[in-house]
Amino acid sequence: MIGPGKADLLEAIRETGSIAEAGRRLGMSYKRAWTLVETLNATFAEPVVESRRGGAGFGGAALTALGETALSHYRRLQAKAARASAAEVAALRRLRADSAERK
Amino acid sequence: MIGPGKADLLEAIRETGSIAEAGRRLGMSYKRAWTLVETLNATFAEPVVESRRGGAGFGGAALTALGETALSHYRRLQAKAARASAAEVAALRRLRADSAERK
Numbered sequence: 385m386i387g388p389g390k391a392d393l394l395e396a397i398r399e400t401g402s403i404a405e406a407g408r409r410l411g412m413s414y415k416r417a418w419t420l421v422e423t424l425n426a427t428f429a430e431p432v433v434e435s436r437r438g439g440a441g442f443g444g445a446a447l448t449a450l451g452e453t454a455l456s457h458y459r460r461l462q463a464k465a466a467r468a469s470a471a472e473v474a475a476l477r478r479l480r481a482d483s484a485e486r487k
Numbered sequence: 488m489i490g491p492g493k494a495d496l497l498e499a500i501r502e503t504g505s506i507a508e509a510g511r512r513l514g515m516s517y518k519r520a521w522t523l524v525e526t527l528n529a530t531f532a533e534p535v536v537e538s539r540r541g542g543a544g545f546g547g548a549a550l551t552a553l554g555e556t557a558l559s560h561y562r563r564l565q566a567k568a569a570r571a572s573a574a575e576v577a578a579l580r581r582l583r584a585d586s587a588e589r590k
Contacts, residue, residue, distance in 0.1 A: 385579060385580070385583060386579060426584065427583060427584060428582050428583055428584055429582060429583060429584050429586065450582060453582065454579060454582055457575045457578045457579050457582075458575070458579065460575050461572040461575035461576060461579070462572075464571040464572045464575065465568035465569075465571055465572045466568075467571065468567040468568055468570065468571030468572075469564040469565075469567045469568045469571075472560045472561070472563050472564035472567065473564060475560045476488060476489065476557060476560050476561065476564070477488070479531050479532060479553060479556065479557055479560075480488060480530060480531055480532060481529065481530060481531055481532045483532065
């Protein structure tokens with residue numbers, strides 16, 4: 385439903401106030417950014433991004449309240465997952481060819 | 488270094504005793520399965536898969552001790568991450584359009 389790419393896009397939309405600008409920042413085409421936003425909006429019970437296209441040369445986008453809620457759940461999910469798996473990640477790193485601990 | 492696809496491949500190699508058969512089971516080309524194994528073997532300090540090609544009509548592959556260790560760290564990592572993030576995943580699911588809890 386939401387993954388790292390979509391979460392980054394939501395965050396960039398919040399920061400830039402623009403779907404096009406958010407996409408550019410993430411190296412995504414305009415079309416790709418819009419498609420992801422449409423997918424997200426269809427996934428959730430209400431839109432997560434609201435956009436105003438055009439209008440006296442002004443267009444813009446912002447996260448809705450639901451968008452903010454979904455993004456913050458996702459960031460907490462990532463933080464908790466990273467914290468919980470840190471010891472296993474460290475153990476895997478120590479098995480790597482380039483691990484300083486083995487050199 | 489190791490992700491869900493590579494972990495599944497290691498597990499399938501352990502179960503089938505064959506890189507080709509493991510790849511087939513995962514819907515992967517022979518070449519793709521071999522490339523992933525080579526990448527994994529180069530990533531870790533020692534090979535994670537050992538293979539015997541041919542030899543009186545017999546070829547086979549098995550995880551090395553390091554391969555077993557890496558795979559079990561990765562599976563624990565996944566389990567811990569899933570457990571730690573379960574509440575956030577549930578919260579996100581409740582925000583979805585198709586959530587039974589909202590219907």
